[in-house]
Amino acid sequence: MTHSLIPALFFTVALLVTTAYFLLGAVPLLVLEHDTPLDGRFVRGFFNTYYLAVMFTASGAALSYAWVGRFGFGAGAAGLALLAAMLRKKFLPRMDHLRARIEAGHAEAIAGFRRLHVAAILMNVTQLALIVWTLIAFSLK
Template sequence: MPSAVYPSFVFTVALLVITTYFLLGGLPLLVLKHDEPLDARFVRSFFNLYYKVAFWAALGAALSYGLWGQFAFAFGAAALATVTVALRRRFLPTMLQLGSQIESNTDGAVQRFRRVHGLALLVNLAQLVVLVWGTIQLSRSF
């Protein structure tokens, strides 16, 4: 068994823990009224941290799976890293814009922010499902 198997497992567990933690941590934030600019800034920084950490964990998983010779899993982890970058580029500017609209009391801004927040959590859930499915597939290969 090549030595790259160990970092692959470490990065996979890290991705599972990170994704689960931020999903479970983001759900209670939906309780916030989001009517204060501080709420929007906090939620935005919460997702910003998630996207950064998830990117590096997925990149590490992709590299270690590639070194192990598990190219399908390397491709999957690289796809997760790419999706994370795309989500970060899509959601964070939208949250920033809606946060400034909340600050200026624009009608409907709070509802739009809550929708973006909920959508980000749904995508996070989808990522977690893919990670669990991939982990099950990996366990079957042994």
């Protein structure tokens, strides 16, 4: 292994740790009732931090892989960074909208917020599976 691969390895491990850590943290948050402003604000902040962390680590991995000429891995990591940016843009405004409806007393918004929380977790699982599968599949070639 050359020394130029060390940053790519670092960012890849950071991406795996970030994704797994936030997955393990998001599932227990489902025990929250999602019926108070604090619950919704905390869950929204949790996912905002997750998306920012993935965008940073995936971008670092993409640049590192491109630097050493591993363009397939670089493109995959860049795709994950873009996916995180799109999910952040999609999920967070919806969480804000549902939080406002919960605060206004709309009981059906609680179920909607919970469904959105579950959807965000499922996307996290998909991302983690995609990262692991890609690393295994492309490493064997």
